Amino acid sequence: xxxxxxxxxxxxxSGYAAQRAEAxxxxxxxxATAQALDEEMRERIAHHRAERPDAWRTVEEPLxxxxxxxxxxAPGRCLLVDCLTLWLSNLLLAGREEEIxxxxxxxxxxxxxxxxxSNEVGxxxxxxxxxxxxxxxxxxxxxxxxxxxxxxxTLIAAGLxxxxxxxxx
Amino acid sequence: xxxxxxxxxxxxxSGYAAQRAEAxxxxxxxxATAQALDEEMRERIAHHRAERPDAWRTVEEPLxxxxxxxxxxAPGRCLLVDCLTLWLSNLLLAGREEEIxxxxxxxxxxxxxxxxxSNEVGxxxxxxxxxxxxxxxxxxxxxxxxxxxxxxxTLIAAGLxxxxxxxxx
Amino acid sequence: xxxxxxxxxxxxxSGYAAQRAEAxxxxxxxxATAQALDEEMRERIAHHRAERPDAWRTVEEPLxxxxxxxxxxAPGRCLLVDCLTLWLSNLLLAGREEEIxxxxxxxxxxxxxxxxxSNEVGxxxxxxxxxxxxxxxxxxxxxxxxxxxxxxxTLIAAGLxxxxxxxxx
Numbered sequence: 341x342x343x344x345x346x347x348x349x350x351x352x353x354s355g356y357a358a359q360r361a362e363a364x365x366x367x368x369x370x371x372a373t374a375q376a377l378d379e380e381m382r383e384r385i386a387h388h389r390a391e392r393p394d395a396w397r398t399v400e401e402p403l404x405x406x407x408x409x410x411x412x413x414a415p416g417r418c419l420l421v422d423c424l425t426l427w428l429s430n431l432l433l434a435g436r437e438e439e440i441x442x443x444x445x446x447x448x449x450x451x452x453x454x455x456x457x458s459n460e461v462g463x464x465x466x467x468x469x470x471x472x473x474x475x476x477x478x479x480x481x482x483x484x485x486x487x488x489x490x491x492x493x494t495l496i497a498a499g500l501x502x503x504x505x506x507x508x509x
Numbered sequence: 510x511x512x513x514x515x516x517x518x519x520x521x522x523s524g525y526a527a528q529r530a531e532a533x534x535x536x537x538x539x540x541a542t543a544q545a546l547d548e549e550m551r552e553r554i555a556h557h558r559a560e561r562p563d564a565w566r567t568v569e570e571p572l573x574x575x576x577x578x579x580x581x582x583a584p585g586r587c588l589l590v591d592c593l594t595l596w597l598s599n600l601l602l603a604g605r606e607e608e609i610x611x612x613x614x615x616x617x618x619x620x621x622x623x624x625x626x627s628n629e630v631g632x633x634x635x636x637x638x639x640x641x642x643x644x645x646x647x648x649x650x651x652x653x654x655x656x657x658x659x660x661x662x663t664l665i666a667a668g669l670x671x672x673x674x675x676x677x678x
Numbered sequence: 679x680x681x682x683x684x685x686x687x688x689x690x691x692s693g694y695a696a697q698r699a700e701a702x703x704x705x706x707x708x709x710a711t712a713q714a715l716d717e718e719m720r721e722r723i724a725h726h727r728a729e730r731p732d733a734w735r736t737v738e739e740p741l742x743x744x745x746x747x748x749x750x751x752a753p754g755r756c757l758l759v760d761c762l763t764l765w766l767s768n769l770l771l772a773g774r775e776e777e778i779x780x781x782x783x784x785x786x787x788x789x790x791x792x793x794x795x796s797n798e799v800g801x802x803x804x805x806x807x808x809x810x811x812x813x814x815x816x817x818x819x820x821x822x823x824x825x826x827x828x829x830x831x832t833l834i835a836a837g838l839x840x841x842x843x844x845x846x847x
Contacts, residue, residue, distance in 0.1 A: 348633075350649020351653075462688050463517065464805075465799050469637075483836040487837055497515060500662055517800030518801075518815070631801075638803075645803055666684060667682070667824070667842065671840055
């Protein structure tokens with residue numbers, strides 16, 4: 341069971357994904373992809389951590405996500421990846437784009453429940469910066485590919501879900 | 510009865526909110542938060558005013574929105590606030606962030622009908638400007654908090670509504 | 679029968695529009711509005727072309743869209759316009775805004791099926807660039823006007839449709 345949770349910045353997508361993870365009633369492993377490279381990121385990471393239930397185990401993996409998922413996934417366990425956007429940004433900065441194919445290849449075979457959080461970044465004016473244009477192309481393509489593999493896809497605005505694919509509840 | 514109307518720039522959210530206000534068949538007070546600080550704003554304000562029914566009363570309040578709502582709200586009356594995004598921008602510029610808590614505290618007790626218009630601003634590439642990043646964080650948080658209190662929330666694109674919460678019609 | 683397909687960059691809107699065109703089982707004429715002014719555009723155009731079925735006929739028209747539609751439309755034929763956003767950008771650059779009114783006037787009388795693809799560009803922070811602000815205003819207004827005339831309007835995210843107007847399938 342793969343679920344993809346999409347939304348803009350501060351749309352409440354992480355909170356919604358956390359509710360969905362809790363609703364599985366399975367033990368949850370939280371897979372954090374953020375890297376604390378500056379003060380602003382450190383604050384965002386601390387803010388997200390404070391919102392997570394104490395019972396969850398946290399695993400940090402900025403790059404080798406497919407390997408981390410293969411290691412952690414198990415029947416009767418829920419993995420929550422937050423988020424694919426920071427992970428994709430890490431990959432492009434590190435020149436590790438091959439990790440995208442590794443993730444797509446790994447997803448169908450994973451046991452247990454998997455919830456993935458990702459950003460919508462292409463709904464504004466074309467960015468003047470060529471790297472930003474490339475990033476939004478890669479992000480859009482990644483979201484489409486994962487949505488195809490997912491059993492359920494939701495788009496979040498103001499903390500509320502619109503179901504793009506799968507069961508309404 | 511609180512309704513939140515969300516959407517991007519020129520999505521038709523103001524027009525949709527106006528239809529919703531008319532549909533209440535109550536007398537409408539239009540609460541304008543815009544400040545005419547330059548020629549472009551003056552034109553946008555005039556454009557919006559020309560689209561409003563003559564029967565509506567307009568109240569301008571760029572900052573102290575909670576107080577204005579408490580003053581104007583009444584059973585059998587509909588207040589339409591357009592929009593929370595300009596209001597939030599005014600607050601941050603004036604250093605009056607405490608008005609956010611005042612609004613959240615005031616909303617549940619207001620009599621009559623209330624329709625609030627707000628922008629979605631977080632669906633693009635991360636802005637390079639730190640103030641812009643802060644603004645989209647604050648806007649996203651505000652939209653989430655109001656959506657939680659609202660009876661009905663819609664997301665508008667091309668003038669058409671997607672219902673996020675509450676009754677389809 | 680007019681269908682409008684909306685979405686962000688790399689949302690899968692072109693792919694969805696192509697599926698909808700195929701589903702009509704009519705011969706398809708693809709109306710391309712892109713101009714290959716630089717290498718990046720040439721690559722995007724080639725990428726889109728490689729994804730199209732060989733049986734489709736392609737007509738290129740960057741500006742005079744209403745005339746091209748009037749010339750090509752026929753009962754038992756499906757026209758697919760991809761996309762209105764590049765076309766609008768071409769119009770503003772060429773000072774040919776009158777083509778917008780020509781398109782709106784032409785649409786209701788066209789025979790056959792017509793599918794139009796357009797971008798959502800107003801869901802980010804207000805652009806600092808005045809031309810970008812004007813573009814997103816014009817794009818938002820155009821999408822609203824076409825949505826009013828359309829029989830079906832969808833909003834695409836990650837390749838999946840949300841129906842804003844018309845039949846679910």
